[in-house]
Amino acid sequence: MQVPAFDTQQLVNSLNTALVMVDRSLQIVFINHAGEALFETGAKQLLGHPLSDFFMPGVIDEARLRAAIRRGEDFTENEVRLVFRESRCVLADLTVSNLSTQDGPKLLFEVKKIDQQKRISRENLQHAQHYAARELIRGLAHEIKNPLSGIRGAAQLLEKELSAEHSEFTKMIIDQSDRLRNLVDRLLGPNSLPRLSWSNLHQALEQVRSLMRFDSDTPIVIIRDYDPSIPDLHMDQDMIQQAVLNIVRNSVQALTDSHVDNPKIELVTRVERQMTIQGRRHPLVAKIKISDNGPGIPPEIKDTLFYPMVSSKQNGSGLGLSIAQTLINHHGGKIDVDSRPGQTEFVLYLPIHRKESAYE
Secondary structure, eight states: OOOOOOOHHHHHHTOSSEEEEEOTTOBEEEEOHHHHHHHTSOHHHHTTSBGGGGBOTTSSOHHHHHHHHHHTOOEEEEEEEEEBTTSOEEEEEEEEEEEEETTEEEEEEEEEEOHHHHHHHHHHHHHHHHHHHHHHHHHHHHHHHHHHHHHHHHHHHHHHHSOGGGHHHHHHHHHHHHHHHHHHHHHHOOOSOOOOEEEOHHHHHHHHHHHHTTSOSSOOEEEEEOOTTOOOEEEOHHHHHHHHHHHHHHHHHHHHHHTOSSOEEEEEEEEEEEEEETTEEEEEEEEEEEEEOSSOOOGGGGGGTTSTTOOSSTTOOSOHHHHHHHHHHHTTOEEEEEEETTEEEEEEEEEOOOTTTTTO
16 A cells, blocks of 8 residues: 655644744744744744744743753643743643754754633633622622611611611611612622613723723823724623723722832733634624733632632722623623733623624
């Protein structure tokens, strides 16, 4: 049986795994198409350049790589965070292998991006957490509201029987009952359905930017990078504005409290294609990225960030992100978050519907 001939270069370029080869001086000498996609640039801009030129300082452990070449050692690392020069971050599994060639020893990097799997897993966990938290709060709200109504009613009746000098006590009971009821209502979040209309996403973002200009004593630069090709969305503009406002306010608070140099917030919009949200595939999705250069989210609250009453702020209510998530869920969207010291990104995804299919 004759084995069919094949082009080795074509075979390597057809792989989904990024392959990057470097020589003993750690300069790139080979890269396949998946590798070019990983670096988001072409082979001409990569070949002959040191690997470290494309990453933030400290990402590439050159001493370890040189030792691996010298000793002929291979190694594998899982969930490696690759931070590129433009601050783009990729989570990947990495395998480094030694190769012997006519031109001397080489290191071959096999890089498998795992961002998508992690994102899907995080989205499912986040959705389950949000659902469980809301069901718990609904149950607690029922158990709290009924006794509160009785306490308030009894205080009102008692107020009629007491003298004026004692009415201040019944008034205190009524006021505190109202305060607790309002707190429960805020914990439940917005329960009204969105009032959908065709609206410009950037108008909502500009409203948030205008509001935040006067919301902090600290001068914070808000940078805009909008994609003008995003069409009108079928959305409740007030709800989307509130969701973005809650996140931006958190960023402003973090920047103010941490006293970072040159505090800034970036509002970026883009179009994503073929994205699955809440189990449904969407051809086009509007992406809103809200990033800041603050201290990052404390590790101890990362996994419960969208729970009500979870906050890293001393006087925070912990309701802003929970409400933002509910508002985005009402639109069939989702929120992703990635944070590390010096960079926190919240990314909101909203499906883009065609006008003729929005009412189907």
